[in-house]
Amino acid sequence: MWVRTTEQKLNDDSINGRRLVRQPYRLASLGQILGLVAVLGVLVLAGYAVHAGSPILAGVLGVVDIIGLAAVFNGNNNSRERRERAR
Secondary structure, eight states, X not given: OHHHHHHHHHHHHHHHHHHHHHHHHHHHHHHHHHHHHHHHHHXXXXXXXXXXXXXXXXXXXXHHHHHHHHHHHHHHHHHHHHHHHHO
């Protein structure tokens, strides 16, 4: 009985520990996916602005879109580099 209880406790701790480790990565991935959707939405809006005859607005939206795309996929790398340097 004691052995089964101990094994169950160890298994429960292992599962909970894995959940705690996976959660930040899931949130980071979700943030990148939502950021990509937002960037693609702005790109579609810039395309519509070109179609509607407003190239200046489309250019501004395009520049903001490229900066946003770089921020979405580069934002996580800087924190990793800082953590590696701290070790």
